[in-house]
Amino acid sequence: MKIELTPQQEKYRSEFKAFVDESIAPYADQWDREEQTPSHVIQQLAQRGYLGAVLPQICGGSGMDAIAFGLVNEELARGCSSLRSLLTVHSMVAYALSKWGSSLQKEVWLPKLASGEAIAAFALSEPNVGSDAKAIETTATISGNAYLLNGQKKWITYGQIANVFLLFAQCEGKPSAFLVENTRPGLFIKPISGMLGVRASMLAELHLEDCKIPQENLVCRQGLGLSHVASSALDYGRYSVAWGCVGIAQACLQACLHYTSQRQQFGQPLKDHPLIQQMITEMIVNVKASRLLCYQAGYLKENRDPKSIMETSIAKYFASTTATQAANHAVQIHGGNGCSSDYSVQRYFRDAKIMEIIEGSTQIQQMTIAQSGYSESGARV
Amino acid sequence: MKDAKDRIKTFLSQFFGNHELQEDDDIFAAGFVNSMFAMQLILFIEKEFQVTIENEDLDLDNFRTINAIAHLLERKTTVIAAT
Incomplete structure (x- = not known):
C-alpha cells in the first residue's frame, strides 16, 4: 500500500x-x-x-x-x-x-x-423540502411536446448567475430531472442575501410559473431523477464538499499556528500554553484523518468502485464535523480577534457550519453510515 | 451465466443481511435498498463486468432480479461482441 x-x-x-x-x-x-x-x-x-x-x-x-x-x-x-x-x-x-x-x-x-x-447550478431544495428529496412539490406537466414547470426552488447556490439549472420536479407523480435555461419565460430568479456562511455564493430562489421547456430537456428517464441523476450529482457534491472541509480546517490550523506563535499572554506565547496545544493537536490530527478519508474515497472513485459511495459519505461526515470543530477552536484561540471581521477565522466558523448542512446533513450521513454498517455486518436497521 | 449470477448475488447479499436472496427475488419490492443503492449497483455492474450502463438500459425491470441483471449483461456483451 x-x-x-x-x-x-x-x-x-x-x-x-x-x-x-x-x-x-x-x-x-x-x-x-x-x-x-x-x-x-x-x-x-x-x-x-x-x-x-x-x-x-x-x-x-x-x-x-x-x-x-x-x-x-x-x-x-x-x-x-x-x-x-x-x-x-x-x-x-x-x-x-x-x-x-x-x-x-x-x-x-x-x-x-x-x-x-x-455556469450550471443544481436546483433540488425547496421551501418545504430539504433532506426528504422525494417529497419535492415542484411539478412538470406534459403539454404537447413540452413540459410546464410550476413551483419554487430555494437555496440554489450561484442561482443568481447560473445559465442553466439541473432542476428536479414531479412528473406524473415521479421525480424527474430537467435542464432549465435561465432565459426561459416563466422562470423568475430572486437573490437571497444575509446567510450565515458561504455568503459570496450568490444564492437564489427560483420561481417557476408555467415555465415551458422542450421535451428534450428531460434528463435521463421520468422517475429516475432522484435515484440516478441526483444521486450521481450528490455523490460528486459530497466528495467535493468533503475536500472543501479539509481546506477550511487546514485554513483554521494555519491561522492558529501563526497566531499562537505571535500572541503573548501571561508572559509567554499562546503556543506554550498546554490547553492551546491540546486544541492545536486536535486540529492537526483531525485534518490529517479527514484528508486520508478523502484520499480513500478518491482512490475508490477513480477506480469506479461501488464502495466509493459510502466511503465518500463517511469522508464528508468526518471532514465536515472536523471543519466545524477546527473553526470553533480557531475562534476560541483568537478570542476577541476571532470574533472580528479583521480576522478570517470568523468566516471559517460561519462557512464550516454550512458544510454540516449541505449535500446531506450530518444527521442524514449518520443514518446512512449506520445503516451501511449494519448491512455489512449481516444485520438490518 | 452461472458465474455472473454468483457474482451479482455476492454483491447484492451485503444489502440483504441474513436474507437468502433467490435469483428471481424482486430486490426493489423487498424494501432492502436505500437511496444510494442504485448508484452502487450501477458502479458494481460497470466495474465487475466492464460494461457501461446507458440511459436506454435504465428500465427498472432490467435490475429487478439477479436473473434480470444477468440477462441485461448477456444482451450488452452480445452487442459489444458484435461491434
Whole structure:
C-alpha cells in the first residue's frame, strides 16, 4: 500500500496552492462582506480549466483524476468556501449530465460547461423540502411536446448567475430531472442575501410559473431523477464538499499556528500554553484523518468502485464535523480577534457550519453510515 | 451465466443481511435498498463486468432480479461482441 501523490498530482497541487494564495485568499473576506463573487474570478477558474475538471478532454474538459479534483477543492476552500461551492455545483451538473444526459444534451452543454461559457447550478431544495428529496412539490406537466414547470426552488447556490439549472420536479407523480435555461419565460430568479456562511455564493430562489421547456430537456428517464441523476450529482457534491472541509480546517490550523506563535499572554506565547496545544493537536490530527478519508474515497472513485459511495459519505461526515470543530477552536484561540471581521477565522466558523448542512446533513450521513454498517455486518436497521 | 449470477448475488447479499436472496427475488419490492443503492449497483455492474450502463438500459425491470441483471449483461456483451 502506498499513499503518495503522483508527479502530476503534485504539480496540480502546487499550481492550485499558488493560485489560491495569490488570487483568492487575500480577497475572500471582502467577497464575503459584499456577498458577491466577482465575475473576473469565475473567468480565472474557467481559464485554468477548473470548471471542466470532471469532464473528459474529448468534450473540452480538463480530465482531472478524482484525487486532483479533490486537491483543487481543498485548496479553493482553504481560500474561499464560496468559490469552492461554485466548483461543487457546476461539477455536480457536469458529471450528472455526462453520465445520464442524452446525446444532444451532451453535445450542446458539455463543451460550454467545460469551458465555463455556461455556469450550471443544481436546483433540488425547496421551501418545504430539504433532506426528504422525494417529497419535492415542484411539478412538470406534459403539454404537447413540452413540459410546464410550476413551483419554487430555494437555496440554489450561484442561482443568481447560473445559465442553466439541473432542476428536479414531479412528473406524473415521479421525480424527474430537467435542464432549465435561465432565459426561459416563466422562470423568475430572486437573490437571497444575509446567510450565515458561504455568503459570496450568490444564492437564489427560483420561481417557476408555467415555465415551458422542450421535451428534450428531460434528463435521463421520468422517475429516475432522484435515484440516478441526483444521486450521481450528490455523490460528486459530497466528495467535493468533503475536500472543501479539509481546506477550511487546514485554513483554521494555519491561522492558529501563526497566531499562537505571535500572541503573548501571561508572559509567554499562546503556543506554550498546554490547553492551546491540546486544541492545536486536535486540529492537526483531525485534518490529517479527514484528508486520508478523502484520499480513500478518491482512490475508490477513480477506480469506479461501488464502495466509493459510502466511503465518500463517511469522508464528508468526518471532514465536515472536523471543519466545524477546527473553526470553533480557531475562534476560541483568537478570542476577541476571532470574533472580528479583521480576522478570517470568523468566516471559517460561519462557512464550516454550512458544510454540516449541505449535500446531506450530518444527521442524514449518520443514518446512512449506520445503516451501511449494519448491512455489512449481516444485520438490518 | 452461472458465474455472473454468483457474482451479482455476492454483491447484492451485503444489502440483504441474513436474507437468502433467490435469483428471481424482486430486490426493489423487498424494501432492502436505500437511496444510494442504485448508484452502487450501477458502479458494481460497470466495474465487475466492464460494461457501461446507458440511459436506454435504465428500465427498472432490467435490475429487478439477479436473473434480470444477468440477462441485461448477456444482451450488452452480445452487442459489444458484435461491434
